[in-house]
Amino acid sequence: MRQHESVRGSWGSSVLAILRKDWQSELRTRYAISALLMFVITTISIILFSLGSEGAPAEVLSGMLWVVIFFAAMSGLSRTFVMEEERGTAMTLQLLAPPSAVYFGKLLFNLVLIAGVNLLTVALYSLFINGFIIKTASIFIITITLGSIGFAAAATIIAAIIARASTKGTLYPVLSFPILLPLLLTVINATRLAAEGAFFEEAYGEFQILISYIVVVIATSFIVFDFVWKD
Amino acid sequence: MGARILLGVWLTIVVILGLSLPMVAQPQQWYDLPIIPGLEEKARIIFFHVPTAWLSVVAFISSMIYGIRYLRRRNPEDDIKSASAAGLGFLFCFLATVTGAIWAKFSWGTYWNWDPRQTSIFVLLLIYGAYFALRSAVEVEEKKAALSAVYAIIAAVTMPFFMFIMPRILASLHPEPILNTQGKVHMNITMLVVFLSSLAGFTGLYYWMWRLQVRMRLIELSDAQKLGEHSRG
Numbered sequence: 450m451r452q453h454e455s456v457r458g459s460w461g462s463s464v465l466a467i468l469r470k471d472w473q474s475e476l477r478t479r480y481a482i483s484a485l486l487m488f489v490i491t492t493i494s495i496i497l498f499s500l501g502s503e504g505a506p507a508e509v510l511s512g513m514l515w516v517v518i519f520f521a522a523m524s525g526l527s528r529t530f531v532m533e534e535e536r537g538t539a540m541t542l543q544l545l546a547p548p549s550a551v552y553f554g555k556l557l558f559n560l561v562l563i564a565g566v567n568l569l570t571v572a573l574y575s576l577f578i579n580g581f582i583i584k585t586a587s588i589f590i591i592t593i594t595l596g597s598i599g600f601a602a603a604a605t606i607i608a609a610i611i612a613r614a615s616t617k618g619t620l621y622p623v624l625s626f627p628i629l630l631p632l633l634l635t636v637i638n639a640t641r642l643a644a645e646g647a648f649f650e651e652a653y654g655e656f657q658i659l660i661s662y663i664v665v666v667i668a669t670s671f672i673v674f675d676f677v678w679k680d
Numbered sequence: 681m682g683a684r685i686l687l688g689v690w691l692t693i694v695v696i697l698g699l700s701l702p703m704v705a706q707p708q709q710w711y712d713l714p715i716i717p718g719l720e721e722k723a724r725i726i727f728f729h730v731p732t733a734w735l736s737v738v739a740f741i742s743s744m745i746y747g748i749r750y751l752r753r754r755n756p757e758d759d760i761k762s763a764s765a766a767g768l769g770f771l772f773c774f775l776a777t778v779t780g781a782i783w784a785k786f787s788w789g790t791y792w793n794w795d796p797r798q799t800s801i802f803v804l805l806l807i808y809g810a811y812f813a814l815r816s817a818v819e820v821e822e823k824k825a826a827l828s829a830v831y832a833i834i835a836a837v838t839m840p841f842f843m844f845i846m847p848r849i850l851a852s853l854h855p856e857p858i859l860n861t862q863g864k865v866h867m868n869i870t871m872l873v874v875f876l877s878s879l880a881g882f883t884g885l886y887y888w889m890w891r892l893q894v895r896m897r898l899i900e901l902s903d904a905q906k907l908g909e910h911s912r913g
Contacts, residue, residue, distance in 0.1 A: 606834060610827050614817035623813050627806040628834060631841035638845075658844055669837045673830045676751050680823075 463546045467554025471529055472561070480532075485525040485566050492517045493573050504580035511640035514574055514581070515633055518600070521566050523622040526604040529555045530612035539612075543679060552605070552674040556667070559608075560601040567597050584646030592639040592652070595659040599632045602663055606670035609677045632662055687888060691881045697874050698727035707868050714868045725783050727875055731882035733776040736804060739769025739886070744836045747829030756901060757894075759825035762832070763815065764893035768886060770808040777801050796846035803842065807835045 458466075475481055496513055505513075533539040542551060571593065575581055583589045607625045611617050639655040703713045703721060715723075746762035749755075780798065781791040792798060814831055818824040867875065 603834075603838075606830075610814065610831060611817075613823055613827055614814060615819065616817045620813060620817050624810045624831065627803050627810055628838050630803060630806075631838055631845055634845050635841075654844075658841060662838070662841055665837050666834070669834055673751075673833055676826050677830050 460547065460550055463550035464553045464557065467542075467546060467551055468557045468561075471555065471558040474532070475528075475558075481525040481528040481562060482565075484528075485521050485562065486569070488521040488524045489517060489566060489570050489573065492520060493570070493577065497577055500578070507580060507582070507644035508641050510578060510581045511644050512637050514570065514640060515596075515637050517570055517574070518563075518567060518596075519629065519633060520622070521570065522563055522600055522604055523625060525562060525566070526559050526601070527608040527611060527617065527621045529558050529605075530608045531617055534612045540680075548675045548678045549671060551678060552609075552671060555609070556601055556605045556670075559605050560598060563600050563604070564597045567593050581644070583643050585643045585649060585652075587649050588639060588647065588652045589643035591656060592636055592643065592659075595656065595663065596632065596636040599636075599659055599663045599666070600629070602666040602670065603628045603632065606666070606674065606677070609674065613677070628666075632659070635659055635662070684888065687881065687884050690877070691885065694727065694874065694878045694881050698724055698878060701870065701874070707870070710870060712868075713871045713874075722783065722786050725779060727878045729776060729779040729783060730875070731879050732772045732779060733801065734879060735882060735886045736769050736773035736776050736801070738883070739765045739772060740804065740807075740832075740836070743769060744829075744832040747825075747832045750825050750829050754822070756821070756825070757898065759821075759829070760897045760901065761890075761894055762825075762829065764890055764897065766808060766811055766828075766832070767893065768890055770805075770812070772886070773801065773805050773808055777805055796842070799846055800839075800842045803839070807839075811835075 496517070533542060546554075575583070604625060607621065607628060611620045611624060614620055635655050635658045639652050639659075642652050642655070701711050701713050703715050703723070705715050707714050713723075743762045743765040746758045746765065750758035750762060777798075780801065784793065784795070784798070785791045788795075811828055811831060815824055815828050818827055
């Protein structure tokens, strides 16, 4: 009955059905989850080894937090589209669901993944790295939330593009970096503000940039997704 | 043919004037250029550096516009135009980066200091690089054209964010660049005429090179199609 609904149901139920399908197939193989998890653990231990017993200024540490998140995202977020191409299921999905539903389903799936990565990274980072102390928690929480949404938005459309190319793995960070750079610079700046203990009002500008970045990227992706997805 | 010779003559005159007109503190004669405080003779690079930066942006925008046209009409000619514009844009962007770095060395004392303008030209260079990496990684022509057009669009909508972000980040780290504190470059009419002529000349050069590229690729395309028909028949 549920299957039937997802095929012929409303747009919203198609989106949720795609999210559920991706989530189930991810739980079956655990490809993206294990890649993301191992990447976060590896990079944080490299940072720990290179720091040794010495600390680093909060500015450097808040930058490095997002370096970990960026490369972790690049190792796992393309999975959702690459998987469809590799298994040859892209064609079936084109028949079963409207392109916009596919896009938003995949976006939600990537959002779940990147939110998990960010929570884990922040938890490990604050447990093991001594100098990383957040003084204004409210700025930091909003930054992580908006940063996750922005990361998912840009990473999803680029993943849809590279899934069609021959050298997927190396191409993904190359294409994503210039697109994600405005977001990265803003979240690094906001994290630095949070670490320095700035007032909440001081980060308004950063939040405005983040929100408009998210809106612009999602709206553009929604418009151009048809051209990427359909053959 | 005539236009080509005219373009050559025009650019030669611009280069000679740009390099040879005297720079004096109080311009008296019609041919005197004013001295810009802090730049002096180094200001001459403005005649060559600014046109290359301008063309790298023009090429990017026109590549995006032809990309959008390709997505609407699916005509391979639009993709050829878009890719040719991007190729030339990459060349001019590289020239702008290098001439800008040389200028920075003599004006600011270092080749690279992540000044907002240097950052945005660097990102543009990265986008061009990513665009060609994408094109070379897709084999099917139609897919290559559509995907690169989409990438150009996404890059174009995220680029403007740097205008808001860069001042927030770098203001505390770097002294204001010389040109920005004055708000505007002080040019007299002679300097402005040479500058605008150079801009027009380089834009003409770009257009000529672009037309050549497009014509060459169209011939290649029709040859390939004829070859395909021949082997089928």
